[in-house]
Structure formats: structure tokens, C-alpha cells
Amino acid sequence: VLYTDSSQLPKSEYDFVVVGAGTAGNVVASRLSENPAFSILVIEAGGDNAGIEELEIPFNAPAALGNASLFWNYTTTPQIGLNGRTLAYQRGRVLGGSSSVNFLVFTRGSRDDFDRYANVTGDDGWSWNSMFPFMLKAENFVAPVDHHNTSGQFNASAHGYRGPLLTTLPGFPSAIDPRFIATTETNSSLLPFNLDANAGDTIGLSWMQSTAGHGVRSSSATAYLQPVLHRPNLDVLINAQVTRLLSTGDENGIPVLRKVELSQTSSGPRTIVRAKKEVILSAGPVNTPQLLLLSGIGDRGNLSALSIPTIVHSPGVGRNLQDHPLVANQWFVNANNTLDDISRNATLANELLEQWRATKTGQYADGPANQIAWLRLPPDPAVFGGFGDPSAGPTSSHIELLLGNSFASFLEPPPPNGSYISVSTNVVSPSSRGSITLSSADPFDFPVIDAGFLTHPLDIKIMAQAIRTAMAILSTPSFQGFVLAPHGALANATTTSELEAYIRNSVTTFWHVCCTAKMGTSEDATAVVDSELNLKGVHGVRVVDFSVLPFLPAAHPQAAVYALAERAAHLIQSRWAA
Numbered sequence: 001v002l003y004t005d006s007s008q009l010p011k012s013e014y015d016f017v018v019v020g021a022g023t024a025g026n027v028v029a030s031r032l033s034e035n036p037a038f039s040i041l042v043i044e045a046g047g048d049n050a051g052i053e054e055l056e057i058p059f060n061a062p063a064a065l066g067n068a069s070l071f072w073n074y075t076t077t078p079q080i081g082l083n084g085r086t087l088a089y090q091r092g093r094v095l096g097g098s099s100s101v102n103f104l105v106f107t108r109g110s111r112d113d114f115d116r117y118a119n120v121t122g123d124d125g126w127s128w129n130s131m132f133p134f135m136l137k138a139e140n141f142v143a144p145v146d147h148h149n150t151s152g153q154f155n156a157s158a159h160g161y162r163g164p165l166l167t168t169l170p171g172f173p174s175a176i177d178p179r180f181i182a183t184t185e186t187n188s189s190l191l192p193f194n195l196d197a198n199a200g201d202t203i204g205l206s207w208m209q210s211t212a213g214h215g216v217r218s219s220s221a222t223a224y225l226q227p228v229l230h231r232p233n234l235d236v237l238i239n240a241q242v243t244r245l246l247s248t249g250d251e252n253g254i255p256v257l258r259k260v261e262l263s264q265t266s267s268g269p270r271t272i273v274r275a276k277k278e279v280i281l282s283a284g285p286v287n288t289p290q291l292l293l294l295s296g297i298g299d300r301g302n303l304s305a306l307s308i309p310t311i312v313h314s315p316g317v318g319r320n321l322q323d324h325p326l327v328a329n330q331w332f333v334n335a336n337n338t339l340d341d342i343s344r345n346a347t348l349a350n351e352l353l354e355q356w357r358a359t360k361t362g363q364y365a366d367g368p369a370n371q372i373a374w375l376r377l378p379p380d381p382a383v384f385g386g387f388g389d390p391s392a393g394p395t396s397s398h399i400e401l402l403l404g405n406s407f408a409s410f411l412e413p414p415p416p417n418g419s420y421i422s423v424s425t426n427v428v429s430p431s432s433r434g435s436i437t438l439s440s441a442d443p444f445d446f447p448v449i450d451a452g453f454l455t456h457p458l459d460i461k462i463m464a465q466a467i468r469t470a471m472a473i474l475s476t477p478s479f480q481g482f483v484l485a486p487h488g489a490l491a492n493a494t495t496t497s498e499l500e501a502y503i504r505n506s507v508t509t510f511w512h513v514c515c516t517a518k519m520g521t522s523e524d525a526t527a528v529v530d531s532e533l534n535l536k537g538v539h540g541v542r543v544v545d546f547s548v549l550p551f552l553p554a555a556h557p558q559a560a561v562y563a564l565a566e567r568a569a570h571l572i573q574s575r576w577a578a
């Protein structure tokens with residue numbers, strides 16, 4: 001049952017209280033509620049996703065960033081690596097969390113990413129082979145909306161067909177798709193073709209897979225939560241912000257935190273609910289460390305500076321922040337069939353919207369890109385010298401190229417005329433680290449977010465190589481006469497120092513913030529949770545969201561979040577099986 005006010009809740013004690021109905025939280029709530037013996041409450045700060053068309057239209061995802069009511073509208077601190085610029089740093093604040101607002105890119109990461117999680121935690125349950133069944137369990141791979149022949153575009157054995165989350169291939173051809181495919185044929189060492197980047201080895205150019213089905217976004221809200229809202233053992237409270245976890249005493253000298261405090265407004269009354277078994281913290285990699293710190297779990301020195309009594313001295317909370325830096329590079333092209341007109345021509349945009357409404361087909365049924373490339377750089381000492389390889393291994397990339405048939409930018413509006421393509425570049429295995437700290441002890445004050453972008457010298461070198469690789473690809477025969485010139489400052493960035501200046505002025509976030517409550521071994525004092533995601537130093541709390549990974553996967557995150565939440569639900573069910 002969905003409740004909008006805490007006074008409507010039928011009870012104040014549940015077996016499980018899930019904080020955050022986001023990507024991971026809804027997976028856990030949905031799976032736990034399969035057992036009618038368990039009672040579950042999910043608490044979400046945002047509102048209902050149902051009926052919000054702008055969240056349903058795949059092509060609309062970037063535009064939805066303009067609707068502030070769907071987001072935590074965070075801003076970073078001035079970024080030292082970005083000439084002091086601050087960045088918009090939104091997170092989803094609605095049922096489904098960031099899975100309701102993201103750009104639908106569905107990439108799992110590599111075999112080496114997951115094997116590294118297993119190695120650093122000492123728990124083979126995180127290895128690729130152990131996680132693969134959970135990846136399949138989450139997924140229902142469906143035909144693209146245009147029902148084109150998809151042979152040669154994916155590996156059927158790498159996908160699930162009975163899970164809740166709909167995934168699919170592009171359903172509307174883009175004019176640049178065949179050009180990149182042609183480059184994989186003429187210049188395969190520069191741009192190899194990869195049948196399916198979600199099959200363990202990510203390297204090469206692959207067809208995009210998206211979290212959509214039948215032309216509509218699939219999120220943890222639409223796939224996992226809404227279909228089970230009728231279950232009598234599942235309650236969901238929206239528009240309610242958890243303000244902290246509270247102690248309920250101790251067991252054998254270890255504090256127990258099975259009490260959750262929440263409020264619907266900053267000055268409103270605080271309500272308490274209790275978990276008989278576990279509190280599952282799924283507030284995401286910004287809000288989970290914030291809530292832990294507000295609850296007295298964090299670095300003792302920092303907490304006492306804000307007069308927050310320390311329950312557990314856990315210096316890793318909010319540390320180890322990793323994110324993917326994005327540079328949206330654009331090229332002026334000789335074409336009349338890019339997607340630029342959609343943002344310039346209201347009649348065309350309206351026609352596409354009406355087509356989508358009527359049949360869920362056409363350009364609006366696809367996300368912003370049809371192809372994506374994950375590439376490794378040669379072991380050039382001039383790039384890696386002294387630092388070593390930051391990637392998890394040979395199946396993980398150093399750089400990403402996201403290929404778009406229009407002018408993509410998060411810094412400037414599209415030019416009024418001309419046709420463009422974009423290759424957004426990413427340092428996939430970043431070495432820079434940032435942090436989440438509290439600005440005050442008030443839970444309604446935003447936390448301090450330092451994304452740490454380009455603070456490690458390796459990352460800017462790799463980003464420069466990513467842009468050079470994009471330029472090399474756009475110089476191959478299939479782009480002759482088509483690509484005319486780089487746009488803007490990129491056109492004048494010839495020397496290394498000019499290119500690095502362009503990068504520092506251009507980086508924004510890919511919105512992949514991660515790793516701020518990482519899992520690790522009992523010897524690792526900076527690990528916040530153990531490898532079964534139990535909060536270290538207390539009883540009664542697990543963290544289940546993207547905070548817990550010790551490293552970013554070499555991928556867009558959501559597929560890893562679904563898989564880790566499926567595994568977490570399995571661990572919790574096993575722990576409490578009668």
C-alpha cells in the first residue's frame with residue numbers, strides 16, 4: 001500500500017525498514033515481500049513516479065533534468081581540478097530514485113570489475129561468475145520497438161528473459177550507426193567490434209542496451225515496486241525523509257540501530273518506526289553517508305566538530321568517493337539527418353511526442369545514443385608512467401566513447417544552426433577521489449559534495465587520450481567528408497596543454513557517484529560494511545546501494561546496482577529464513 005503521510009501508517013514496527021525507494025531499495029523491498037511472513041516498510045523522500053510522462057519517454061531523459069521537483073538538486077564544492085568550477089550534481093528524488101531519471105544506459109561492467117570486488121572483500125560471492133545469475137535474475141531482455149533483425153547485435157546467452165527489469169536494443173536507427181560499424185571493419189585495432197559488452201568482456205564498440213521495453217522506461221519503480229504494491233505485507237511511505245537512525249540499546253556491547261526517525265518537513269514532527277529484523281539503508285551514495293554521519297557513524301573528529309555523539313568511529317564513511325568525469329565533445333558535420341532539429345523545431349518535437357504517445361515508437365522510444373565504445377589504452381609510459389594500470393584488468397576499459405547523433409552538452413545550449421555529432425568521453429577507471437561530509441547536523445541541509453574530479457594527475461592524461469582516440473576514429477574513411485570540424489574550444493586545442501585546459505573547462509559529471517560506504521574485509525578500517533553489507537560496528541543495519549562498491553565498475557552503474565541489490569536480497573532472505 002502506498003501512503004503519503006506518516007500518520008496513515010498502520011503500524012510503527014516492521015520486520016524490515018528500507019530507507020530509500022531507489023534503484024536498490026525497490027529491488028530489496030520487492031524480493032523480501034515475496035515472503036508473506038515478512039513485513040516491510042519502504043520510506044522515500046520523493047514523490048510518486050506514476051503517471052509522470054517525462055519519466056517514461058526514453059529520449060526525454062536529459063530534458064527531465066530541468067524538472068527540479070524530481071531531483072535532489074545538489075551542487076559540488078568548487079572543484080580544484082576544474083579551475084574552481086562547481087557542478088550540478090543531481091540525484092533522483094522520486095519512487096525509483098535515480099533509475100527513474102537516468103539516461104537508461106544499461107552496462108554491467110566487466111568480469112575483472114567483479115573479480116576485483118571478490119578479491120578486495122575476500123568474498124567470492126562478488127565474483128563475476130557468482131554475480132552473473134543475479135544479473136540474469138534482474139533482467140527481461142525484450143525485442144526493440146521496431147522489431148528489426150537483431151542478430152549480430154547482442155549475445156543472447158548473456159541475458160535474462162524472466163526478470164522484472166525490461167532491457168532492449170535501440171528501436172530507431174540513427175544515421176551515424178553504420179559509420180561507426182564501418183570503422184570497426186576498416187580500423188578494427190582502433191575500434192574493435194564487441195557483440196555484447198554485457199557478457200563479461202566490455203572492450204570494443206557495441207550496440208546500446210537500455211532499461212526500456214516496448215518504448216517506455218523501465219525503472220526499479222515500474223519493474224520491481226509497482227507490480228507488488230498490492231502485497232499486504234508491503235507498505236511504502238512517500239514524501240518522507242529519514243533524518244537518522246537511532247540506537248535501541250546494545251547486544252553484547254555492540255550498539256543496535258533498529259529505530260528510524262523520519263519527518264515530512266524540516267520543521268515538522270519527527271516520527272519513529274522500528275525494524276524487528278533489519279534497517280536497510282538504500283539512500284544512494286550521497287544520502288547514505290549523510291545519514292550514517294547524522295546517526296553518529298563516521299569519523300569521530302568530524303562528528304564531534306558538529307556535536308554529533310559518535311556511536312561508531314568509522315573513518316571511511318563518505319570517503320573514497322569516485323565518479324566518472326564527462327567531456328561532451330561535439331563535431332560540426334555535413335548532414336541533414338542529425339537529431340539537432342528536434343530541439344529547434346517544436347512542430348517536429350510535437351510530432352515525435354504524438355507518435356510516441358500513440359504507438360510508443362519512433363525517435364522518442366530510444367535513449368540518447370545507439371552505440372557505445374569501451375576501450376583500453378596501450379601501456380604507454382607517457383600516460384601511465386609511475387602510476388600503473390588503474391583498471392580492474394584486461395576486460396575493463398580505460399576510456400568510454402558515447403556516440404550521439406546530435407549536439408550533446410551539459411554546459412552550453414545547442415547552436416541555433418548546423419548539424420552536429422557528439423562523442424562524450426569518460427575516464428572509466430578514475431584514480432581521483434572525493435568525499436561526502438556534513439555541512440551541519442541538520443538533516444535537511446545538503447551535505448558537502450566534493451567530486452574530486454581530475455585531482456589525480458593520471459585522470460587528465462587518460463581523458464586527453466580519450467579525446468585523441470575519438471578524433472582518430474572520426475578521421476577514419478567512413479567519416480571522410482562527413483565530419484567537418486570540432487566545435488568550440490576543442491577546435492583550438494592542439495597541444496597537450498591546450499587539450500588539458502579544454503578538459504578542465506569542460507568536465508561535468510556522468511552522475512555515477514559511487515563507493516562512499518565501501519565494503520571490505522574486517523582488517524580494512526576504512527571499510528564501512530562487511531562483504532555481506534552489514535554496517536560494521538553495529539547490529540541491525542545493512543547498506544544496499546551503490547555506496548558499497550569499493551571501486552566504480554567500468555560501466556554506467558545501474559546494472560551493477562540491480563545485480564548487487566538482487567544478491568543483497570538473497571543474503572537477507574537466507575539470514576532470516578525460518
Ligand SMILES: Cc1cc2nc3c(=O)[nH]c(=O)nc-3n(C[C@H](O)[C@H](O)[C@H](O)COP(=O)(O)OP(=O)(O)OC[C@H]3O[C@@H](n4cnc5c(N)ncnc54)[C@H](O)[C@@H]3O)c2cc1C
Binds near residue numbers: 046512559
Ligand atoms: C541524471 C542521471 C543520469 C544517469 N544516467 C545513467 C545511465 O544512463 N545509466 C546508468 O547505468 N546509470 C546512470 N545514472 C546513475 C544510476 O542511475 C545510479 O548510479 C543508480 O541508480 C544509483 O542507485 P542507488 O540505489 O544507489 O541510489 P538511487 O537510485 O539514487 O536511490 C536512492 C533513493 O533514496 C532516496 N533517499 C535519499 N535520502 C533519503 C532519505 N534521507 N530519506 C528517504 N529517502 C531518501 C532518494 O530519493 C532515492 O529515491 C544516472 C544518474 C543520474 C542522476
